[in-house]
Amino acid sequence: MQTNHKNLPGPDTILRKEMPNGMTVLVRENPYSRTVVLNASMPCGSYLDPADKTGLADFTAACLTSGTKSHNFLEISELLESAGASLNIGCGPRAFTFTGSCLSEDLPMLLGLLREVIDEPDFPADHLELHRNRMLSSYELHLHDPESMVNERFDWLLFGNTAYGRSDYSTIEEINSITRDDLLNFHRRYVGPKGVILTISGGLPAEVMMEECEKQLGTWQKQQEDINTASYFPQPSAPDHEISEHIEIPEKSETALILGTTGPSRTNPDYIPAVLGNSILGEFGMMGRIGSVVREDNGLAYYASSSITALTYGGCWTIEAGVNPANTEKAIQLIQQELKRFTSQKVSTQELDDVKSYYLGSIPLSLESNSGTAAVMFSMENYRLGLDYLIRLPDLVKRITEEDILETARRWLDPDRLIRITAGTTG
Numbered sequence: 156m157q158t159n160h161k162n163l164p165g166p167d168t169i170l171r172k173e174m175p176n177g178m179t180v181l182v183r184e185n186p187y188s189r190t191v192v193l194n195a196s197m198p199c200g201s202y203l204d205p206a207d208k209t210g211l212a213d214f215t216a217a218c219l220t221s222g223t224k225s226h227n228f229l230e231i232s233e234l235l236e237s238a239g240a241s242l243n244i245g246c247g248p249r250a251f252t253f254t255g256s257c258l259s260e261d262l263p264m265l266l267g268l269l270r271e272v273i274d275e276p277d278f279p280a281d282h283l284e285l286h287r288n289r290m291l292s293s294y295e296l297h298l299h300d301p302e303s304m305v306n307e308r309f310d311w312l313l314f315g316n317t318a319y320g321r322s323d324y325s326t327i328e329e330i331n332s333i334t335r336d337d338l339l340n341f342h343r344r345y346v347g348p349k350g351v352i353l354t355i356s357g358g359l360p361a362e363v364m365m366e367e368c369e370k371q372l373g374t375w376q377k378q379q380e381d382i383n384t385a386s387y388f389p390q391p392s393a394p395d396h397e398i399s400e401h402i403e404i405p406e407k408s409e410t411a412l413i414l415g416t417t418g419p420s421r422t423n424p425d426y427i428p429a430v431l432g433n434s435i436l437g438e439f440g441m442m443g444r445i446g447s448v449v450r451e452d453n454g455l456a457y458y459a460s461s462s463i464t465a466l467t468y469g470g471c472w473t474i475e476a477g478v479n480p481a482n483t484e485k486a487i488q489l490i491q492q493e494l495k496r497f498t499s500q501k502v503s504t505q506e507l508d509d510v511k512s513y514y515l516g517s518i519p520l521s522l523e524s525n526s527g528t529a530a531v532m533f534s535m536e537n538y539r540l541g542l543d544y545l546i547r548l549p550d551l552v553k554r555i556t557e558e559d560i561l562e563t564a565r566r567w568l569d570p571d572r573l574i575r576i577t578a579g580t581t582g
Contacts, residue, residue, distance in 0.1 A: 191357025437461025
């Protein structure tokens with residue numbers, strides 16, 4: 156498959172700048188668009204939650220748009236709606252995340268509002284209580300959701316008491332203990348420009364977009380605590396024996412199942428062969444080999460697939476399925492048989508050619524939108540892949556052989572040493 160490098164984000168089309176306040180900004184012009192999209196992160200995620208206040212970072216992120224010293228919640232909403240713009244803020248283990256979009260001429264407004272909500276939040280009491288009620292409802296739903304429960308337990312058993320292993324869901328006691336002072340203190344200590352990555356793709360000249368970023372965000376100065384982020388994310392170890400647990404949830408007609416172990420990080424040399432191999436195992440077509448044998452051939456699952464979660468520090472390789480409780484053990488047996496085949500025999504040349512073609516063909520498709528381009532630029536910067544990564548990627552993919560897939564599978568997947576969690580109602 157031939158790729159036109161001129162159409163790919165790269166050193167010749169991405170303008171990158173490290174600002175004196177610690178922000179890194181990447182912009183790329185899309186002359187065929189009348190809109191702009193931004194994608195950003197700030198390294199103050201849930202890993203900074205105090206031990207007795209799980210959810211504080213998420214609480215803080217969710218309330219940033221509730222009101223500022225200059226605009227209340229309704230005024231912020233009206234400002235965005237009147238321009239047909241959006242601004243969304245989330246929180247993960249490593250970072251606050253920001254996404255936004257607007258017409259090209261409204262970029263100064265969107266960047267100015269972004270600066271305002273992250274620098275001058277007011278955390279009004281009424282919105283704190285609204286979000287508290289949402290968190291309480293989310294926690295109750297989580298306790299009765301088999302898929303959510305197996306993922307939570309799997310993360311804990313694999314990653315332990317680390318940011319990746321701790322639950323995303325606060326307990327009722329923790330939710331009720333979070334105060335406005337807690338949010339103000341978290342914001343004062345951790346929220347600031349240092350370490351922020353911001354990417355923008357849209358219908359303005361790159362120089363104009365960069366100048367606007369410098370004007371709105373480059374002047375932002377704030378003292379932040381120095382954090383050794385890597386120390387919060389120790390490399391996980393694969394289990395040395397099978398671990399099997401069941402979580403009983405009454406009155407459920409479907410059992411959620413997850414089997415898995417550690418996987419390569421995003422920068423590990425095994426990442427690309429693992430992704431290609433996983434596509435054959437449980438993604439390509441109707442959920443790969445696993446979907447074919449478990450769902451299509453035997454009708455034992457509502458869904459059955461595998462996935463690679465490649466993180467900055469480590470990762471995991473998992474197989475997930477939703478089955479009738481009566482079919483659980485049979486589905487597990489078939490999955491393990493496929494894993495043993497995958498780790499003992501080379502994939503076929505046709506299988507590998509098919510997933511390579513699919514993988515490379517998806518790259519230009521992902522870049523057809525400003526949001527896709529901004530997200531790809533963000534990944535290149537976040538994982539330090541280099542501005543020429545997309546240009547080098549086709550050759551990296553084409554070099555992968557059937558032997559590479561098998562060796563990678565053997566390094567990471569041991570069918571007899573997996574974490575196995577089920578959740579639902581036993582017969």
